[in-house]
Amino acid sequence: MPVPLIQQVRVGAYVLRQKLRGNARYPLVLMLEPLFRCNLACAGCGKIDYPDPILNRRMSVQDCLDAAEECGAPIVSIPGGEPLLHKEIVEIVNGLVARKKFVYLCTNALLMEKRLDRFTPSPYLTFSVHLDGDREHHDRAVSQEGVFDRAVSAIRAARQRGFRVTINCTLFDYADPKNVAEFLSFACDELDVEGVTVAPGYAYERAPVQEHFMTRTRTKDFFRALFRLGSGRKWRFNQSSLYLDFLAGNQQYRCTPWGNPTRNIFGWQRPCYLLSEGYAPTFKALMEETDWDSYGTGNYEKCANCMVHCGYEPTAVIDTVAHPLKALKIALRGVDTEKPMVADIPLENQRPAEFVFEALTAQLKEAEAGPQKRSDAA
Numbered sequence: 001m002p003v004p005l006i007q008q009v010r011v012g013a014y015v016l017r018q019k020l021r022g023n024a025r026y027p028l029v030l031m032l033e034p035l036f037r038c039n040l041a042c043a044g045c046g047k048i049d050y051p052d053p054i055l056n057r058r059m060s061v062q063d064c065l066d067a068a069e070e071c072g073a074p075i076v077s078i079p080g081g082e083p084l085l086h087k088e089i090v091e092i093v094n095g096l097v098a099r100k101k102f103v104y105l106c107t108n109a110l111l112m113e114k115r116l117d118r119f120t121p122s123p124y125l126t127f128s129v130h131l132d133g134d135r136e137h138h139d140r141a142v143s144q145e146g147v148f149d150r151a152v153s154a155i156r157a158a159r160q161r162g163f164r165v166t167i168n169c170t171l172f173d174y175a176d177p178k179n180v181a182e183f184l185s186f187a188c189d190e191l192d193v194e195g196v197t198v199a200p201g202y203a204y205e206r207a208p209v210q211e212h213f214m215t216r217t218r219t220k221d222f223f224r225a226l227f228r229l230g231s232g233r234k235w236r237f238n239q240s241s242l243y244l245d246f247l248a249g250n251q252q253y254r255c256t257p258w259g260n261p262t263r264n265i266f267g268w269q270r271p272c273y274l275l276s277e278g279y280a281p282t283f284k285a286l287m288e289e290t291d292w293d294s295y296g297t298g299n300y301e302k303c304a305n306c307m308v309h310c311g312y313e314p315t316a317v318i319d320t321v322a323h324p325l326k327a328l329k330i331a332l333r334g335v336d337t338e339k340p341m342v343a344d345i346p347l348e349n350q351r352p353a354e355f356v357f358e359a360l361t362a363q364l365k366e367a368e369a370g371p372q373k374r375s376d377a378a
Helices: 005-020 061-071 089-098 112-118 135-141 147-160 177-190 216-229 241-247 283-289 309-322 324-333 357-369
Strands: 029-032 075-078 102-107 125-130 164-171 195-200 262-264 267-271 276-280
Touching: 005 102, 005 309, 029 061, 029 309, 061 089, 061 283, 075 089, 089 102, 112 147, 125 147, 135 147, 135 177, 147 164, 164 177, 177 195, 177 216, 195 216, 195 241, 216 241, 241 309, 241 324, 267 283, 276 283, 276 357, 309 324
Parallel strands: 029 075, 029 262, 075 102, 102 125, 125 164, 164 195
Antiparallel strands: 262 267, 267 276
């Protein structure tokens, strides 16, 4: 079973409570970015393109715990940057676990093995290791040789010590389905990870390399080819069956950007983890003042090719709760890779992209220089 029963039950109960309360918009996963600094410079990353004064900022432990309480989501994912660079990451994780939040500590694993002693195995803590495929593919994706081997060593060490471990696998257009299939078997059979999260890379406008992001058509064709190769193999995915069905072109889903709200050193990021178009001072302001209908595939040019789990997994989870038999059927029989794909969302009426990074960075630097509370912790 990819996800422990306790997590499935608690997350399912949370979703049902939201429905019974009549909440149309609610968070499922808090994306908590305590820093932007990273010890890699991946070609497909758009998260580290800030000046050094901003990259040196850190959220305090209290700011992180307050954000989790304010948001209320049952799951907290801690990406970055590289969160293991934060000197107080153990205190942040322990504080969230004490509040019974399911924590996914997302790491490139370069520091993971030598820092395992600082953490305690728990059903509430999972190391989510970034691995984009086999050695050749991953080291190319992160623009550095040797990273795959260090990550694999860290995963083996963590599993031996009883930690929950998953793999976060982002795929680009040069990925080969056969190689990815072999990698999934390696991850599940030899590394014995709990599950693998797969998704096409999002085309960050500030990513150094732009030509390798998948289109939606390419994504669907790729995952159909991959799932055909998975017949008879017992791959474990850390995702819902309906999200996998969506990747294969069998579901027409709208993005649920408020499902994975992001809190980082600047505040609550609008509208989601992947787009940065301004900040709200509170979670309440983010939810109530963001023009959600302005985003998503079909609404905004920047979202045209996005099929990433942070926007569409919440949609799939909500659909799973509403139609459990449909989800169960796919989970038992596998994703259909032969039937005609459903029609995609038309793009004719999407608004053009607005390029706001420079202006936003200037505003943030100006605010940084002002008399505001600073929350550096490391």
